[in-house]
Amino acid sequence: MNKQSDISLATLHVPTRHDSGPKHVTGTAEYIDDMVEPVGTMHAYLGLSTRPHAEILGMDFSEVLAAPGVIGVLTNDDVPGELDISSAHVHDEPLFANGEVHFWGQPIFAVIAETRDQARRAAHLAKVDYQDLPFFTDVRSAQAAGGQQVTKPLKLERGDVEAGLAAAPHRAKGAVAIGGQDHFYLEGQIALAVPGEDEDVTVHSSTQHPSEVQLIVAHALGIRQNAVTINVRRMGGGFGGKETQGNLFAVVAALAAKKWNRACKIRPDRDDDMSATGKRHDFVVDYDVGYDEDGKILAVDAVYGARGGFSADLTGPVTDRALFHCDNAYWYPAVRARSEPLYTNTVSNTAFRGFGGPQGMVAAERWVEDIAYALGKDPLEIRKANFYGTDTNNVTPYHQRVEDNIIHRVVEELEASSDYQARRQAVLDFNKSSAVLKKGIALTPVKFGISFTATWYNQAGALVHVYRDGSIHLSHGGTEMGQGLYIKVAQVVAEAFGVNLDTVKIMATSTGKVPNTSATAASSGSDLNGMAAWDACEQIKARMLTHAAKLYDAEEADCRWVTGGLDVGERHVPFAELAASAYMNRVQLSAAGFYKTPKIHWDRATGRGHPFYYFAYGASVSEVTIDTLTGEYTVDRVDILHDVGKSLNPAIDIGQVEGGFIQGMGWLTTEELVWDDEGQLRTHAPSTYKIPLASDVPPIFNVQLAEWSVNREPTIGRSKAVGEPPLMLAISVVEALGMAVASVADYAIAPRLDMPVTPERVLMGVERMRKARIS
Structure with a gap:
């Protein structure tokens, strides 16, 4: 009996178990650290800064190189291409600290050894000479130090805010501090790079954005993207923490693999992972809100200060989205919201589920709360009124x-x-x-x-193959991190062809199958990849229908897709039979689907769109x-x-x-x-x-x-x-x-x-x- 028989009849809009659910429960779901390592696989481990802000005067690796099993040490001098691994492409994030460390825990080198334990132990033997520099780690101290910003701020404005505040019978003024958050994914950051012939390298990366990792690895190695293949079968959680943060680990593994022509894997301890990778942004929101006797909000003026860290990463779009959600579900007659994406001597914060929206909403609920208590009303009454x-x-x-x-x-x-x-x-x-x-x-x-506020990310591709026995092979650009994207898109394909779900084989995400993909983020995975897969299916179905009409001497208008196959006039042709017939008659049974989200546009300079x-x-x-x-x-x-x-x-x-x-x-x-x-x-x-x-x-x-x-x-x-x-x-x-x-x-x-x-x-x-x- 087919192992998936319990879900075989499920298609769209039906409660269906996660395709990897039984594997998760039984421990058979394969993650990167479960993969059989190629013979001779090396292991890398990061050396991290022990200062929050300092100039590096010198690094002594003599004891590191003399340690058991050590093959070598990677520094910025070993990068043949671009040193930058910045997701924001503003070239402000070197692979390793480049003469100056900006936060405690910043990677400054990597040790390559025969075993992970040997690399980990040797990484602590390096002697680094620092000259300490002033530092600050939170929003208020960053503002007090002059408010240096890691990226360009945004202002959203509509209506006459000054007039609205001046005319308001009541004012709510204050500040709310909103803490950050670590992603705490079950599977930590990890990458396994396998060198190939010529410039080729294949990287198994725990990433939500394979195409970006492909680009960053190619730039670091000084080669073109077509020589780099990124594969992602599944992640043990991501929550945004693997949208950009996997770049570092993939590059280190790939550099070592190509330098020594041996496979290389890197997996940090949880402590080092948490110290060296970005988190949800802390915010402090200062606000001035005018309202009337009924609790109706008349004007809002707010500044959203965010702990950005030492480089841009995704702080710009995260703080933008906080402003996009400064209203939550409320209409403001007049509003001005400004972001302060602040430089701090901390790891650069990054994407996290909600991507700034949660911080924007929390602030909105804070001044609703202020209004309710000032007027002696149930906060729900104030919410409804606005x-x-x-x-x-x-x-x-x-x-x-x-x-x-x-x-x-x-x-x-x-x-x-x-x-x-x-x-x-x-x-x-x-x-x-x-x-x-x-x-x-x-x-x-x-x-x-x-939708992604970076409009170009609102696109997706998919690759669908129908084999002569009627089985279906599905690839798309989305990544599976436990959220059920794979099963949803498989349901889309099963629904499109009218076949059982167990007919569809869900393939690992690979840049070699679907190029130029967007990150699986912004809650858009199913929207984008589901539509791309549907497009591919429709192309194949159109060819199969045309073939069937010709084969059975019928009008295409008399052919219709039904559960299990195609009705051609009074004849029902099972899907597998139709696939075999199409193959024998040289009908293409493969298609690349594509989708781009319509209607969206955004002009950041004017704050309109x-x-x-x-x-x-x-x-x-x-x-x-x-x-x-x-x-x-x-x-x-x-x-x-x-x-x-x-x-x-x-x-x-x-x-x-x-x-x-x-x-x-x-x-x-x-x-x-x-x-x-x-x-x-x-x-x-x-x-x-x-x-x-x-x-x-x-x-x-x-x-x-x-x-x-x-x-x-x-x-x-x-x-x-x-x-x-x-x-x-x-x-x-x-x-x-x-x-x-x-x-x-x-x-x-x-x-x-x-x-x-x-x-x-x-x-x-x-x-x-x-x-x-x-x-």
Whole structure:
């Protein structure tokens, strides 16, 4: 019996298990470190800086080279091509520190040895002479030092902000600090490079962006892209951390492989991985908001300072997207939002699920919270009063009209299904009678734009082969990191041909199959690659239909695709039979599909355009309990209603919503990045960095998809993206914790909790409320 028989009849819009699910459970899913190493494989390990900012006066590798098993040391002198590995292509990120280190943990060389253990031990034997330089590691100190920026800032503006603020009866002024986050993927950064003849090199890379790794490796080796092949079967998680950060590891492996003509693998320890690779950007948002007696927002002026790190990486587009989401689901009559992508002596921060959008939304919810507490209203009332309209009051700060607004219905349905109003009253009653334990509840919305704001990334390719036995070979440019992209695109192909899902063979992503691909990011993997695969299928189907009409002497109009094959008049031709016939009659059964997202355009210089193809919506209700004596708390219940359009695979999509929420909850509550006074990241291991555990999942966790939603745009299956938007649903946890804290002062003062809202911050917030109540 076919091992995949349990999913063989599944096509689009049907709950279908992840294609690698059984392999994950049984441990047979192959990752790069599971691959059989070629004979003679070398191992590389990075030598990292132990200063946050310093000039390198000299490096002594004599003890390194004398260590057992050491083959050699790679430095910048060993790079035959371009030294730069910058994703931003601004040439500001050398492979290794080039005479000056800019953060503690910056790679400065790599040791190549016979075994990984030998390379790792030898890397610590190097003697590096430093001349220390001044450093700063956070947003406020960077601003105080003059606010040097790693990339060009952005300003979005619409309406007369000064007039709006001046005329507003009330003002909310303040700042909110929003912490960063480590990706903490299960599979760390890793690359295996195998040299070929001439200039050729094949790299197995754990990357979300194979085409960029291909380009960067080619530039470093001083060769053309066609000599470099990047293969990605699967990643053990990415979350944005493997969009650009894999470049370094792939280049080191490839350089060593070509220099010594032997395969080379590099896999850092978790501590070094966390120290040397970028994270979610920390933000400090300063704001001034005008509003009226009803809580209607009249004007917003906000500055978004971000910890960028020492180089540009993706800080520019991340801070841009934070501004794109400074409105969340709210219409501002007048708005000005400005980014400050700041240089700091820390690793350059990078893409992370939500890509700046979460930080923008958190700030929006902060001033909504300020308004609610100042007016003595339920924050949900303020949210509803400021929602985007459907025909008017629907222009964003970047001048795109919100034409698909369903946030009113989503919130209304969740408010009813979660019994929000009755539960809020129960929370208020509980807090009146409980001296130590306090509860909070909050309902928050999400509106998230879908598309890359770098317009050229909104394209995808796919390669589909039909073999003479009717089996199908599928390749596309998307990468699988556990999110279920492969199974969704396979469902698209099975649906297109009307065959069982087990007919479709999902191939590893390879730059040798589909060129010039975009990163699997921006929640666009299914949108782009699904449509490209569909295009390829339609090409093949058209040829097969023409062939069948000719073979059976029928009109093409009388031929129609059905489940299992093609109906030609009254005759049904099974798909496998048709494939064999087409082959015998020299019909091409292979096609390259392509798709580019329509309608989108963006002019960054003017801050105007239509950068998003559509919006995904959602809402969540969180209920919490805090201990006012210790600051400890529990998340007791969560209810979610999320919009994925017409779901391609409800089982996968619900899993994405659940996982996104928990990851967002971790970012906002437990995952804290701490740099010490010497500039070293101290939270660089599971012992000091706390991701959510299974025990942190709310005991009542209700997740529903908005099954009535259908994307008004002609996306694949009329679905919507699901990867990133659910993470922002977790903002309701912070708002609920804020309510619990504010109850100590009878809700008269806005809690203003900075993030992550750790138990310590809860306790400090409680003490603030107690002092305010006494005074």
